[in-house]
Amino acid sequence: MSEEVMDRLREYGVQLAEKESIERLLQAQSGQVRVLICSGGNIEEMLEEAADGQESIGPYVEKQVQAAEGLSAEDVLRGLADAVLAEMGEAAEERGSGLNESYRAYAAQWEDGIGMLDEQVPASASRGTETSAALPDRAWIERNEEEALLLLDLPEKQAWTAPLVVPMGGYNECPQPLDQAVMFRDWQRRFGAVPAAVTEDSWLLRVKQRPETDEEALDLAKEHFIFCQYVLESFQTIGQYAAYLKTAGTWEFWWD
Numbered sequence: 001m002s003e004e005v006m007d008r009l010r011e012y013g014v015q016l017a018e019k020e021s022i023e024r025l026l027q028a029q030s031g032q033v034r035v036l037i038c039s040g041g042n043i044e045e046m047l048e049e050a051a052d053g054q055e056s057i058g059p060y061v062e063k064q065v066q067a068a069e070g071l072s073a074e075d076v077l078r079g080l081a082d083a084v085l086a087e088m089g090e091a092a093e094e095r096g097s098g099l100n101e102s103y104r105a106y107a108a109q110w111e112d113g114i115g116m117l118d119e120q121v122p123a124s125a126s127r128g129t130e131t132s133a134a135l136p137d138r139a140w141i142e143r144n145e146e147e148a149l150l151l152l153d154l155p156e157k158q159a160w161t162a163p164l165v166v167p168m169g170g171y172n173e174c175p176q177p178l179d180q181a182v183m184f185r186d187w188q189r190r191f192g193a194v195p196a197a198v199t200e201d202s203w204l205l206r207v208k209q210r211p212e213t214d215e216e217a218l219d220l221a222k223e224h225f226i227f228c229q230y231v232l233e234s235f236q237t238i239g240q241y242a243a244y245l246k247t248a249g250t251w252e253f254w255w256d
Contacts, residue, residue, distance in 0.1 A: 005039050005150065008047045008057050012165055017149040022141060025151060026196075033159040033194045036136055037166055040146035040200035046167040046177070057165070064164045064178050073186035074098065076179045077226050081106040084173075103222040118237040121214040135204055135250045136197045144199045159194040160185035166198050173229060174201070174255035183227055191220075193251060202254035210246055217242040228253040 006014055014037070017025050028034035037043070050060040081102040107117055141149070154162060163169075163180035170176045175183075180203070187193040192208025211217035221242035224231045231253065235241040245251075 005037070005044055005047060005148070007055070008051055009150075009152065009165065011056055011058055012152055012154075014150050014152045017151045019138075019141060019145065019149060022149060023138065026136070028153060031156055032153050033156050033162075033196075035152040035154065035159075035162050035166070035195050036141070036197040037150040037152055038141070038144045038146050038197065038199040039148045039150055042171070042200035043166060043168050043198070046170070050167050061161065061164045064181065065161060067178055068164075068182050068185065071178070071182045073183055073223070074102070076175070076182045077102040077223060080175060080179065080226050084109055099219055099222055102226060106226045116232055116235075116237050118239050119218055119242075120237070120239040121218055121242045122240060123243070134206075135252065140197075140204075144197070144202065146200065156194065160188045162195040162198065163203070168198060168200055168203075169255065172255055175227065183223070196250065201256070202252065205251045205253075207249055207251060210248065211242075212246075214242065214246075217246045220245050224251070224253070228255060230254055230256065 006016065017036070022036070026034060026036060047057060050057045052060065077099060078101075082105070084106055085108070110117060136144075152162070152166065154165070160181055163177040163184060167177040168174075169180065184193070184195065184205070187205070191210070193205045195203060196206045197204040211220050218239065221231075221238050224241070224245075225238060232238060232241055235244065
């Protein structure tokens with residue numbers, strides 16, 4: 001099936017990679033971002049759907065980029081929060097579009113785990129048994145390898161479009177590719193965050209600038225939490241996750 005993925009992405013110059021030499025191949029040329037694709041069933045199916053009978057997904061990507069121009073990160077976060085409320089059988093309340101309004105609405109589902117919504121940012125925080133080494137490394141690749149390893153190069157300014165070129169998600173709590181791209185665009189602008197790897201159920205982003213203050217880190221942690229609730233699996237509180245973000249060089253999002 002990896003041949004079908006390569007065919008769909010041929011105009012983007014995607015290439016097959018060997019695991020034995022992957023660490024050397026992950027380095028991109030100046031001005032470009034290299035994304036490792038751990039190809040799997042969800043990616044293959046969504047690429048086929050995006051192509052809609054055409055050989056290339058180029059028209060789909062162009063249309064989605066245009067759609068992204070009319071959306072902000074605030075729009076996406078509000079939409080994700082409203083979707084959770086709808087699943088709970090509750091109507092979305094009239095409220096502002098700011099981060100804290102969306103966060104409070106989203107957090108309503110966590111009544112039984114209210115302790116982890118503690119916003120106190122400790123001086124330092126541990127990520128449990130996981131390390132903060134630069135990812136993807138060989139161990140990460142071995143955990144996430146499915147059918148094939150592919151490499152995609154994008155101009156650095158267009159790195160945020162990676163979820164549109166390699167669509168995944170749209171199931172369970174995983175945002176749609178368009179929502180992913182809008183958030184990636186915002187995080188790239190603010191923190192120099194660019195996609196480094198994608199699997200059929202996760203994204204890995206490399207980060208250049210980290211949040212400098214507790215307030216900035218906590219706001220970012222809230223955004224991540226709304227975007228992907230599973231970021232808190234390795235932390236006891238959102239405050240601890242915010243402290244982690246002040247030192248993290250990579251962000252990892254995954255959805256069950």
